[in-house]
Amino acid sequence: MxxxxxxxxxxxxxxxxxxxxxxxxxxxxxxxxxxxxxxxxxxxxxxxxxxxxxxxxxxxxxxxxxxxxxxxxxxxxxxxxxxxxxxxxxxxxxxxxxxxxxxxxxxxxxxxxxxxxxxxxxxxxxxxxxxxxxxxxxxxxxxxxxxxxxxxxxxxxxxxxxxxxxxxxxxxxxxxxxxxxxxxxxxxxxxxxxxxxxxxxxxxxxxxxxxxxxxxxxxxxxxxxxxxxxxxxxxxxxxxxxxxxxxxxxxxxxxxxxxxxxxxxxxxxxxxxxxxxxxxxxxxxxxxxxxxxxxxxxxxxxxxxxxxxxxxxxxxxxxxxxxxxxTDDMLIIRGINVYPSQIEAAFGGIDELAPYYRLLVDRTGTLDELEVEVELSEDAFHKVAAEFLSDEIVEADHLLRRVRDRTQRSIRENVGVSAKVTLLEPGKLPRSEGGKAQRVVDKRKLV
Ligand SMILES: [Zn+2]
Known part of the structure; x- marks a missing residue:
């Protein structure tokens, strides 16, 4: 109506x-x-x-x-x-x-x-x-x-x-x-x-x-x-x-x-x-x-x-x-304008991931480094955990590496920056409740 x-x-x-x-x-x-x-x-x-x-x-x-x-x-x-x-x-x-x-x-x-x-x-x-x-x-x-x-x-x-x-x-x-x-x-x-x-x-x-x-x-x-x-x-x-x-x-x-x-x-x-x-x-x-x-x-x-x-x-x-x-969330990483939502969209199609993430930006020497922490979906996490438990460590490791590589490739192709992807277990990242989620930690500004 x-x-x-x-x-x-x-x-x-x-x-x-x-x-x-x-x-x-x-x-x-x-x-x-x-x-x-x-x-x-x-x-x-x-x-x-x-x-x-x-x-x-x-x-x-x-x-x-x-x-x-x-x-x-x-x-x-x-x-x-x-x-x-x-x-x-x-x-x-x-x-x-x-x-x-x-x-x-x-x-x-x-x-x-x-x-x-x-x-x-x-x-x-x-x-x-x-x-x-x-x-x-x-x-x-x-x-x-x-x-x-x-x-x-x-x-x-x-x-x-x-x-x-x-x-x-x-x-x-x-x-x-x-x-x-x-x-x-x-x-x-x-x-x-x-x-x-x-x-x-x-x-x-x-x-x-x-x-x-x-x-x-x-x-x-x-x-x-x-x-x-x-x-x-x-x-x-x-x-x-x-x-x-x-x-x-x-x-x-x-x-x-x-x-x-x-x-x-x-x-x-x-x-x-x-x-x-x-x-x-x-x-x-x-x-x-x-x-x-x-x-x-x-x-x-x-x-x-x-x-x-x-x-x-x-x-x-x-x-x-x-x-x-x-405009104030926009990160400039090695001269490229990056919005957190673009990173999110780049891993959005990957089933093994949940939409909870955090971007960590740091500088080593003169180079900007972007790390993307993202949580595994409940399903993917249970699958990995089950393989670990049944001693299929090689299988579990293989799955994690495949998801990580795919995510890194998607970010590079869609956003134009290289990022190190770290996969986390579900629930690891802080959740926003009433207010707004803090999705970016720019360590370059802290020094
Ligand atoms: Zn309408």
Whole structure:
């Protein structure tokens, strides 16, 4: 179903008109209410009266994460803290977090865009939503919670952890929709298998996953092991949290952007020039309606592309491709640009491997060295273990070497870099639950 059909199926002309009016109003508001942004606009020689339509967007300066950090905690807020209803913060691995604020109207908007995402992913009023995103400063848990309520679902605020108990509740309550990170979806799948839960026997049908980059290989695994159709939900706390864009269950081919609230552009990461449909670059978003933290041309750092073509679900909202990586996750290895998702895609077709991996980058002398740690699938591990136990050590060793060589060759052919592959037993690598998986350890930066 479509949650807000009047907007989600609006004609392109009407959408541009709506966005243009909102953009002018938003820039005026920022100019009046956010001192550091007024200074920025004045430096660029721009007055709100210069911005009439979306075609004027490229005149405006970018806002970056460092701008939020430099004005920590509330410097870019357009409202006083008294007027806020909630504050969230993203977990910085070092230093201060990025702080975001919401008025009551912002929270209502947050619920609505997440309700659109849930409806797009197959959810309907009255269905039971098992929400296994982390509740807390992270926006995932409370965002989907509000979305479920806004849509009229029955929300189970499971949060993360205690997976054994979560699976019991999913089975006993008859959850029909699951929301969580893709890696946690697989953790739940493993627990299904351990407890002997057959997905065919339970009402679970849909999964809304996101908050970390994932691939089609992972999607196939989530779908088959949980008995669901899984869709991607994209978002970031700076813009609102989850619900910036979402895949429809009909096509599952690109995420529809809630562009009546979030105006999206793709720009060249080096020059900042706008790029046409289909070309990959950095996603830049301008919030059109948010009150507490309106952001002009926010540089998300996520690499993707846009697609304005019609979709069979009936929505006219522009679609963005699955995020390929982040500009700040991009590794330069011996002069070659490498995204973790490319490595993942390169070993995705190898049955003996599970989609849990970590990239370790180091430098010996002047040469960059890439090591890929990847877990064996449960099946492959049991096979190797059985051969070891029955003293078929040569056979087991042969199997491991074959998988390792194939993986190394696939990475070299598909990504263009040489990597040393280390195979690990299942469960060796840390799992992300509420937040985002740490998939890269760049030791070159530690020295
Ligand atoms: Zn669609």
């Amino acid at each position: 479509i949650f807000e059909p009047d907007v989600e199926t609006m004609s392109r002309e009407a959408m541009i008109e709506l966005q243009s009016a909102r953009l002018h109003e938003m820039v005026s508001r920022v100019y009046e209410q956010v001192a550091p942004m007024r200074e920025r606009l004045e430096e660029a020689g721009i007055k709100p009266s210069d911005i009439h339509s979306v075609s004027d967007l490229s005149k405006l300066p970018f806002t970056k994460k460092t701008d939020l950090r430099d004005t920590y905690p509330f410097g870019l807020f357009a409202r006083s803290t008294k007027e806020l209803a909630r504050i969230h913060a993203s977990s910085g691995t070092t230093g201060k977090p990025t702080v975001v604020g919401y008025t009551r109207a912002d929270l209502e908007l947050f619920g609505k865009v997440c309700a659109r995402a849930l409806a797009g992913g197959g959810a309907e009023p009255g269905m039971i939503l098992h929400n296994a995103y982390g509740y807390g400063l992270f926006t995932g848990g409370l965002g989907f919670h509000a979305g479920g309520e806004s849509l009229g679902m029955v929300v189970v605020p499971a949060s993360t952890g205690m997976t054994e108990r979560q699976v019991m509740l999913m089975v006993d309550f008859g959850a029909q929709v699951l929301s969580c990170t893709p890696s946690y979806a697989l953790t739940i799948a493993t627990e299904f298998a351990r407890q002997g839960v057959d997905p065919e026997d339970i009402p679970l049908r849909y999964a809304l996953v996101g908050a970390e980059p994932w691939t089609e290989t992972m999607r196939a695994e989530i779908d088959s092991r949980l008995g669901v159709k899984s869709v991607n939900v994209y978002g970031l706390s700076e813009i609102i949290g989850p619900g910036v864009s979402f895949e429809c269950v009909e096509e599952r081919s690109g995420s529809h952007i809630n562009e009546d609230h979030f105006l999206a552009e793709i720009v060249d990461p080096d020059t900042g020039e706008q790029l046409p449909d289909g070309e990959e670059g950095v996603l830049v978003i301008t919030t059109l309606t948010k009150e507490a933290l309106p952001l002009i041309r926010y540089w998300t750092g996520d690499i993707t592309s846009l697609n304005h073509s019609a979709c069979s679900c009936g929505r006219t909202l522009t679609r963005m491709a699955m995020v390929k990586g982040r």
